Amino acid sequence: MEFFFRVKTVAEVLDIISSFPPLPEEEVDLSEALGRFAAGNILSPEDLPPFSRSTMDGYAVRAEETFGAREGEPTVLKVVGEIPMGQAPDFSLGPGEAARIATGGMLPQGANAVVMVEHTETIGDLVEILRPVAPGENVLRKGEDISQEDIIIKGGTRFTPALLGLLAGVGIGRVQVRQRPRVAIISTGDELVPSQERPAPGQIRDINTISLSAAIMEAGGLALPMGIVPDDEEALFKAVSLALEEAEVVLISGGSSVGTRDYTLKVIERLPGSELLCHGLAVRPGKPTILARVGHKAVFGLPGQVTSALLVFYILVRPLVCHLQGAQGKELFLPRTWARVSRNLASAMGREDYIRAHLSFNEDGLWAEPIFGRSGLLSPLARAQGLIRIPQNSEGVYQGEMVEIFLLP
Numbered sequence: 040m041e042f043f044f045r046v047k048t049v050a051e052v053l054d055i056i057s058s059f060p061p062l063p064e065e066e067v068d069l070s071e072a073l074g075r076f077a078a079g080n081i082l083s084p085e086d087l088p089p090f091s092r093s094t095m096d097g098y099a100v101r102a103e104e105t106f107g108a109r110e111g112e113p114t115v116l117k118v119v120g121e122i123p124m125g126q127a128p129d130f131s132l133g134p135g136e137a138a139r140i141a142t143g144g145m146l147p148q149g150a151n152a153v154v155m156v157e158h159t160e161t162i163g164d165l166v167e168i169l170r171p172v173a174p175g176e177n178v179l180r181k182g183e184d185i186s187q188e189d190i191i192i193k194g195g196t197r198f199t200p201a202l203l204g205l206l207a208g209v210g211i212g213r214v215q216v217r218q219r220p221r222v223a224i225i226s227t228g229d230e231l232v233p234s235q236e237r238p239a240p241g242q243i244r245d246i247n248t249i250s251l252s253a254a255i256m257e258a259g260g261l262a263l264p265m266g267i268v269p270d271d272e273e274a275l276f277k278a279v280s281l282a283l284e285e286a287e288v289v290l291i292s293g294g295s296s297v298g299t300r301d302y303t304l305k306v307i308e309r310l311p312g313s314e315l316l317c318h319g320l321a322v323r324p325g326k327p328t329i330l331a332r333v334g335h336k337a338v339f340g341l342p343g344q345v346t347s348a349l350l351v352f353y354i355l356v357r358p359l360v361c362h363l364q365g366a367q368g369k370e371l372f373l374p375r376t377w378a379r380v381s382r383n384l385a386s387a388m389g390r391e392d393y394i395r396a397h398l399s400f401n402e403d404g405l406w407a408e409p410i411f412g413r414s415g416l417l418s419p420l421a422r423a424q425g426l427i428r429i430p431q432n433s434e435g436v437y438q439g440e441m442v443e444i445f446l447l448p
C-alpha cells in the first residue's frame with residue numbers, strides 16, 4: 040500500500056500556496072468591499088475633515104484670550120454671531136470676540152479653540168469664559184483624521200468597516216479588489232446523504248459541504264457545493280473535472296487517506312497536467328492532506344473527518360483563498376494572539392499541532408483551556424474560540440506557558 044510519501048511541513052505548503060497567481064482585479068462599490076482586499080495602496084484625494092470643526096457645543100474663541108480665565112475672574116468676550124451647521128461662517132473672529140458653535144460646526148477664521156458651553160455664562164451679547172482652553176482644544180483640525188496624499192489602506196489589506204468609512208469620508212466610492220475565488224466542494228463517501236435527508240442505518244448526513252461552504256464565504260470566496268460523490272473512481276474523476284471547469288480551487292472532502300476506497304489521490308494524479316505538491320502534511324489533525332496543481336488551479340484532498348477538514352481549511356485553504364484575492368502578510372491568516380495555556384500539552388517533534396481551545400480572561404490575562412476530542416467529533420471545535428498552535432520544533436508546552444492562538448471565525 041502506498042503511504043504518505045511526501046510529508047510536507049505547513050510552512051513548505053504555505054510557500055507553495057504563495058506561488059499560485061492572484062486573480063484578476065475588478066472594481067466594486069464600497070458597499071461590496073467589506074472583507075475583500077485592496078488591490079493596491081489607496082491615497083486620500085483630500086483632507087478629512089475638510090475644515091477645522093468643533094467637537095463640542097460652545098463658543099469658538101482665540102485660545103490665548105482665555106488664558107488665566109476662572110470663575111470670579113472670567114474672560115469676557117463679545118458674541119459676534121452663531122455658526123450655522125452645514126455652512127461656512129461668513130465672518131472671521133477678531134480680538135475680544137467669540138461665536139456660538141455646535142458640535143461639528145466649522146471654525147471661523149481667527150478662532151483656534153472652543154470653550155464648552157458649560158464653562159461659560161452669557162450676559163446679553165457678551166459671554167464670560169470661566170475656564171481657559173489651549174489652542175486646538177475641542178477642535179478636530181482640518182486633515183487630522185486623514186491628510187491629502189496619506190495612505191488610507193495598503194495593498195493586500197482587508198477592508199474593514201472603519202476603513203470603508205474613511206474612504207467614504209474622502210469621497211472614494213469605488214475600489215479595486217481582486218475577484219473572489221470560486222471554491223468547489225465535493226463530498227465523497229458511500230455513507231453520506233444530503234443533510235436534509237434522513238440517513239438509513241450506516242449512513243450519516245453530509246456535514247463538510249455546509250461547514251466548508253461557510254468557511255469559504257467567511258474567507259471571501261464563492262462556495263460552489265458540487266454534491267456528494269460515491270466511492271467510485273470514475274464518478275470522482277468526472278466530478279473533479281467538472282469542478283475544475285467552474286472553480287479556481289477544488290476541495291475534495293474525504294477519501295484522502297490510504298484505504299482501499301480512497302480514490303482522491305488516484306483521481307488527482309489522473310487529471311491532465313496535474314502536479315502533486317503534497318501528500319501528507321506534518322500536522323495533527325490533518326495528516327492525510329493532499330494538494331495538487333492543475334494549470335493555475337489548486338485541488339485539495341481534505342481529510343474527511345469533520346474537524347480535520349475544517350482545521351486544514353483554516354491552516355492552508357483559507358490562506359490560499361485570501362492569497363488569490365491579493366491578501367498579503369498577516370492578512371493571509373486567521374487573526375492571532377497569545378494566551379497562557381491552562382495545562383501541560385505534549386506534542387511530537389516534527390509536526391505542528393492545532394488544539395481547540397476555550398479562551399477566557401482572568402487577572403493574568405488571556406487563558407487557553409484545551410478542549411480535547413477526536414477529529415471525528417465536531418462539537419469540541421464548535422465550542423472553541425481559538426486554536427492553540429504548537430510549533431513543529433516543540434515537544435509540548437507547560438501549564439502557564441504562553442502559546443500562539445489563532446482566533447476562530
Ligand SMILES: Nc1nc2c(c(=O)[nH]1)N[C@H]1C(S)=C(S)[C@@H](COP(=O)(O)OP(=O)(O)OC[C@H]3O[C@@H](n4cnc5c(N)ncnc54)[C@H](O)[C@@H]3O)O[C@H]1N2
Nearest residue numbers: 226244245246247248293294295296301341342343344347
Ligand atoms: N490506516 C490508516 N487509517 C487512517 C489514517 C491513517 O494514517 N492510517 N488516517 C486517519 C485520519 S487521521 C483521517 S483524518 C482519516 C482521513 O480519511 P479520509 O480523508 O480518507 O476520509 P474518509 O475515510 O472518507 O472519512 C473519514 C471520516 O469522516 C467522515 N466523513 C467524511 N466526509 C464527511 C462529510 N462530508 N460529512 C460528515 N462526515 C464525513 C466519514 O464518514 C469517516 O467517518 O483517515 C484515518 N484513517
Ligand code: MOO
Nearest residue numbers: 324325326347414
Ligand atoms: O489527521 Mo486526522 O486528520 O487526525 O483526523
